[in-house]
Amino acid sequence: MMKGLLTKEFIVFLKTSRTQIYIILMFIILGIMMKNIMYIMFVPLLLPMMAKQGLAVDEISKWDKYSACFPVDRKKIVSSKYLLIFFISIAAFIITAISIVILKNFKPDPENPIGRIAPYLAAAVAESLILPSLSLPLRFQIRHIKG
Amino acid sequence: MNALEIKNLTKHYNGFTLDNISFSLPQGCILGLIGENGAGKSTTIRSILGSLKYDGDIKVLGKPISADLKNRIGVVLDEVGFPDKLNVKDVNSIMKNMFTNWDNDAFLGYIKKFGLPDDKAFSEFSKGMKMKLGIAVALSHNAELLILDEPTSGLDPLVRDEIIDILNDFTRDDNHSILISSHIVSDLEKLCDYIAFLHKGKLMLCEEKDALLEQYVFINTSEEKLAELDENAVKGKRSSKWGTEAIVDRELIPDSFDTKPVTIEDLFIFMAKED
Numbered sequence: 001m002m003k004g005l006l007t008k009e010f011i012v013f014l015k016t017s018r019t020q021i022y023i024i025l026m027f028i029i030l031g032i033m034m035k036n037i038m039y040i041m042f043v044p045l046l047l048p049m050m051a052k053q054g055l056a057v058d059e060i061s062k063w064d065k066y067s068a069c070f071p072v073d074r075k076k077i078v079s080s081k082y083l084l085i086f087f088i089s090i091a092a093f094i095i096t097a098i099s100i101v102i103l104k105n106f107k108p109d110p111e112n113p114i115g116r117i118a119p120y121l122a123a124a125v126a127e128s129l130i131l132p133s134l135s136l137p138l139r140f141q142i143r144h145i146k147g
Numbered sequence: 148m149n150a151l152e153i154k155n156l157t158k159h160y161n162g163f164t165l166d167n168i169s170f171s172l173p174q175g176c177i178l179g180l181i182g183e184n185g186a187g188k189s190t191t192i193r194s195i196l197g198s199l200k201y202d203g204d205i206k207v208l209g210k211p212i213s214a215d216l217k218n219r220i221g222v223v224l225d226e227v228g229f230p231d232k233l234n235v236k237d238v239n240s241i242m243k244n245m246f247t248n249w250d251n252d253a254f255l256g257y258i259k260k261f262g263l264p265d266d267k268a269f270s271e272f273s274k275g276m277k278m279k280l281g282i283a284v285a286l287s288h289n290a291e292l293l294i295l296d297e298p299t300s301g302l303d304p305l306v307r308d309e310i311i312d313i314l315n316d317f318t319r320d321d322n323h324s325i326l327i328s329s330h331i332v333s334d335l336e337k338l339c340d341y342i343a344f345l346h347k348g349k350l351m352l353c354e355e356k357d358a359l360l361e362q363y364v365f366i367n368t369s370e371e372k373l374a375e376l377d378e379n380a381v382k383g384k385r386s387s388k389w390g391t392e393a394i395v396d397r398e399l400i401p402d403s404f405d406t407k408p409v410t411i412e413d414l415f416i417f418m419a420k421e422d
Contacts, residue, residue, distance in 0.1 A: 001244060004241050004242065004244035004245025004246070007241045007245075011241065012233070012242065013234065015233070015237075016232055057230045059229070061229060061230070061231060062226055062228070064228075065226070065228060066224060066228030066229070068193070068197075069217070069224060069285070070217060071214045071215055071246060071247070072214055073214040089292050
């Protein structure tokens, strides 16, 4: 079932990416402390890329083969990977948006209002969705051939 | 009703063919799939699970395999593939959302019974502990059919015996059936009602275990006397300078021969070597 697959993806993501999550937190804090939005803009780029690590974890643990034991088909397994990246991208967007609002409160910048930053943020989130969407099918294809 | 029905299963690989396999597993019984490494046991099981494309017809609990049907099947493969960082609590959370009929209490009961730590990472588990976790998962969603691929391979005799006891417990319910593959024939001999021999991709025989042990016997004789017997009677032989030991069909030899009982392991080894 999809819910089970997503639970697994989220648990694996949180447990395997702990260090990277701390690094991202550091970027946010640095961005706010140094009053530089560029640090914060790393978040929507890095977080979804980290979600792709789940594929390597599956390969190492042989989850791919083992998942034949469960009531899920390949389509659902592949969909769960895309859904994880989608949810992580949404989370990255929310985290980034909140961080920018906090930063703007720390350092009001009348020349660069939030309205002007919004397209950059949207572009970063779009890129975070587009990159995995292009690379994941290739990755699945390679794994399928190897399998 | 048959829990499992396989008709004319054929699968071609480069250098290997699983050749027109047909057998069935009656409900409430345990069928052991015996064969040397590379005989086709895992290919048969992967075909049953729908992980491979194949020719032939396979019905599981009366239906073609589907993702939904796996709610009624417990599967244990030779390697339990949970990601390294997960622990028992994580596995429980995942499986709760994976199976429609997940039994949380049964799972925790098995974990306690098997003495598995619930906060230790899967990577720190021994091979026996990993297999027990796989079995606990397979037994905790009210499965009617268990499919096990080499569950005892690489485990010490004590753990193997424990696993056999667990499987015996499972079949106390008349609706529960087991298909188990192994090359450790002695394990299957303790457990199974039916035995199927796979050898080089071919099904040599599939019969009731007790009937096999009744039908086949050892005789000690000479090559000359053996040659006089009906050629269908001899299933396998081993010659040495002291004489010839053969496994024969009791029905097809004269009563004058002194016979000794065989084990399934003897029968398997002699038949495989004869081929």
